[in-house]
Amino acid sequence: MRLPDTSLGRRADLRPVENGGYFAGYGGGVLAEFHSKLSDLFIPERQGCRVDVVDVVPATGVDADDKAQVNEYAISSMEELVSVLNQSSPSGSSRTFLVHRVNSWSRMNVTYDMFHAICASIRTAPEFVKLVMGLGRKLGSSDEDFMACYSRFSMPDTTSQTYDQACDICYNIRYYERHGRELEDPWSCRQSAIHQTYPFSSKQSSWLVIQSPTAFTLDVRDAQARTTTAAAHPMSPHIQYLAAGNAGWRGYLNYIADRLKSLDEEVAVCKRYGEFGVDFSSKQSINLLRRKLRHAAAILASTLETLGTLRSHEATMARTLDLRVSLHEGFQRELQNLSSELRNYLQTARKLLSLSDDITSIYGDILNLHSQELIQTNGMALTHLTQANSLETKAIGSLADCARQESRTMRIATLVAVYYLPANLVLSFFSTTLVWFETVGADGPGQGLSVLRVHREIWIAVVVTVVLGAFTVAISSWWERREVKGEEIASPKRTLLRAC
Incomplete structure (x- = not known):
């Protein structure tokens, strides 16, 4: 040393x-x-x-x-x-x-x-x-x-x-x-x-x-x-080292196989596609297992290449040291046994990958059928909604026709009222006590001239009318400003409620 x-x-x-x-x-x-x-x-x-x-x-x-x-x-x-x-x-x-x-x-x-x-x-x-x-x-x-x-x-x-x-x-x-x-x-x-x-x-x-x-x-x-x-x-410890590393492969691949088997059993029995308990998370589980299998297959392939380098290194070392044939061949056989195990594990990983492809395909078909059924159900629901909307549209159209007829009637009535309002106003004025007819220069019955007389306090009526009109206009303006201000205050509150 x-x-x-x-x-x-x-x-x-x-x-x-x-x-x-x-x-x-x-x-x-x-x-x-x-x-x-x-x-x-x-x-x-x-x-x-x-x-x-x-x-x-x-x-x-x-x-x-x-x-x-x-x-x-x-x-x-x-x-x-x-x-x-x-x-x-x-x-x-x-x-x-x-x-x-x-x-x-x-x-x-x-x-x-x-x-x-x-x-x-x-x-x-x-x-x-x-x-x-x-x-x-x-x-x-x-x-x-x-x-x-x-x-x-x-x-x-x-x-x-x-x-x-x-x-x-x-x-x-x-x-x-x-x-x-x-x-x-x-x-x-x-x-x-x-x-x-x-x-x-x-x-x-x-x-x-x-x-x-x-x-x-x-x-x-x-x-x-x-x-x-x-x-x-x-180089004998290499055999122990690699064998210790390979000891877990069988259990790990069996674990992956059991997981795939449980997923395969979900779709192995023939039944209606609606009875399969399959959703998108099931397909995600298969994808996770496939990723693990691909990683395991890459590790197995790289380990096999390592064994090939070890085999070449040992052969050169045996020639250099002039090792006994029994030691050289024994080491090579052990490496061959390890390689055989690893190739079997690699074949198993590839087989499980192929099985996962089949399971993924079946899961995809079931999910597609579920999707098509959901599309059909949604289409029928949309059809019913369209029909109901059409009926509502017809009803709204009928109401609109009635409202239009009533509006026409009200417009005609309003025009008639407008046409007769001046005459009504004039006749109402002359029917008051403020205005009257007086006969002047009559020597006998049926003789004389009728004269229109206007009361001298008629200005009071004019003033009251003007004041009342101004008060009405002021009240209307105040009420309109109040309504506008209330809408301005309520608008930010509605915006805030929508944001929340």
Whole structure:
């Protein structure tokens, strides 16, 4: 196991380019993006820090019953990490760093300086930073489809004579596990990343695993899960890691299948379309399941590509190390078994997608029939309303004719009254006591001249008439202004009531 630099014991700067840290050799593009996400990737303080280290030293005997020695360390500070890193390990040993997270959208429970020391110790590949950047704190579903696998074989550095020939491989997987919360969907899609460095001379495997599957964590800590002799395949933990990630696929797809089955049973029995309890929310449920199935199919396809890269990496490694044929073929068979499972899960996901298409089509037909029936019902209701409106229109027309006839009659009566009003006014004036006829110069009966006489107080009648007319006009003007003012006050109130 390679020892870290002594400078790693000091708190690392959050600007690795400037202080010449291990990440400085990764290139400006990747490093700049990595630097911008440091606050979302690592916790700022040691409080809450949790890194588990598992050292596995294989048995040196030839007895098949001899078990490997497993040493575990729970690290929560930089000092403890440096102490563990400075411990020497024999050839053929394996050291695994387990970095945890609270949930799938939270930061890693490790500080940046500790992560920097771990990466410098095991010589992580620059591509591993790309995988790490998708594991930080998130406020949305970003990078949910990014999966990759990187393989590298490095040659000895003849100038410094510091590092020998080694190979490394890193990748991330997405897997499903039960979250244990009381939600409608009991499954969560989680992400994990793994990195292995294997120097050919010391044969000391170094592993860095971030948010590992639960089953893999148990396997790492179980001494019985490790091969007892030093002749074990150096890449065998990949099989355990991938198998732990694949453990939830069967249950998750069964859950999706049960949900689709319950939706299919709603329309599987032949009956009148009006008896189906189908609405738009049912179609939304199918769309949600289809989105989950498409995401699962993409993950399965990417995982199969990762297995292909692992297969090629192991073949090159077997040739370089001249591994026994039994170890090489055994590892390839295990990968083939995992690939067979994943292809079956992928086929199942595609089958469920096809089934969801059929269910969606039937639901769409039922909703269309409901829509057509609703359109027909609304059309009939509109027809009845139109007929009723027509009858009301006829009645209003009859009333309008009657009103028009009455208005004509009233107009004629008004005209007649206007024609006779002057005569009536004149005759009424002459019929009063203010005006009378007096006979003048009569010597005998039937003789003399009739003279029209006007009472001298007739001005009183004229004045009273003028005053009464003026008073009437004043009262009418006041009443009209009052009505207009009342309408102006009531209009804003009606507008306010409409707005409320």
